[in-house]
Amino acid sequence: xxxxxxxxxxxxxxxxxxxxxxxxxxxxxxxxxxxxxxxxxxxxxxxxxxxxxxxxxxxxxxxxxxxxxxxxxxxxxxxxxxxxxxxxxxxxxxxxxxxxxxxxxxxxxxxxxxxxx
Amino acid sequence: xxxxxxxxxxxxxxxxxxxxxxxxxxxxxxxxxxxxxxxxxxxxxxxxxxxxxxxxxxxxxxxxxxxxxxxxxxxxxxxxxxxxxxxxxxxxxxxxxxxxxxxxxxxxxxxx
Numbered sequence: 001x002x003x004x005x006x007x008x009x010x011x012x013x014x015x016x017x018x019x020x021x022x023x024x025x026x027x028x029x030x031x032x033x034x035x036x037x038x039x040x041x042x043x044x045x046x047x048x049x050x051x052x053x054x055x056x057x058x059x060x061x062x063x064x065x066x067x068x069x070x071x072x073x074x075x076x077x078x079x080x081x082x083x084x085x086x087x088x089x090x091x092x093x094x095x096x097x098x099x100x101x102x103x104x105x106x107x108x109x110x111x112x113x114x115x116x117x
Numbered sequence: 118x119x120x121x122x123x124x125x126x127x128x129x130x131x132x133x134x135x136x137x138x139x140x141x142x143x144x145x146x147x148x149x150x151x152x153x154x155x156x157x158x159x160x161x162x163x164x165x166x167x168x169x170x171x172x173x174x175x176x177x178x179x180x181x182x183x184x185x186x187x188x189x190x191x192x193x194x195x196x197x198x199x200x201x202x203x204x205x206x207x208x209x210x211x212x213x214x215x216x217x218x219x220x221x222x223x224x225x226x227x228x229x
Contacts, residue, residue: 046216049216093160108160
């Protein structure tokens with residue numbers, strides 16, 4: 001099956017610093033990737049849709065200047081949390097959309113646990 | 118606005134029981150519906166995907182049904198095992214939006 005990786009799996013940073021999270025589709029090309037955020041014991045909330053070669057589309061309430069998304073190639077999207085604050089601490093999950101057998105499916109990465117101290 | 122709700126929020130059962138997890142959505146204009154499993158602190162594993170034109174999908178001990186007109190899907194787990202303990206999420210893929218809207222999840226614990 002399709003595999004999506006994320007790096008790092010865990011990161012701890014100090015307030016005010018920036019953190020970059022990578023999302024890679026390992027064995028397929030993904031023109032569209034998605035970034036989700038998950039608070040403890042809550043469901044996933046879509047933050048933005050990342051399109052290769054164009055600007056990301058952000059969901060309402062998500063600050064695009066704070067959560068910078070770059071989809072530089074068909075296998076890599078990055079999320080940079082700029083000037084991180086403790087309230088940005090969360091579990092960030094990416095997914096990549098693939099067409100398989102005539103069906104669109106999303107394949108999810110293992111997630112990145114961000115802790116801002 | 119599409120809203121996806123899952124009940125129950127939590128479930129604790131002895132192994133061997135057959136289980137039904139429920140998912141309801143408010144807008145029937147969906148492209149497909151997926152059921153996922155999430156282990157604590159981990160990403161998502163796709164279990165079953167049902168296209169809008171389908172009524173059910175089966176994989177091993179899992180069976181998912183879809184009733185678009187009533188905005189409901191159920192995940193049936195037969196002969197539950199402790200290894201089934203996880204959070205189960207349903208998500209709907211809306212037509213022409215490329216977005217997955219996730220449900221609130223059901224935390225399942227199966228004890229020996």
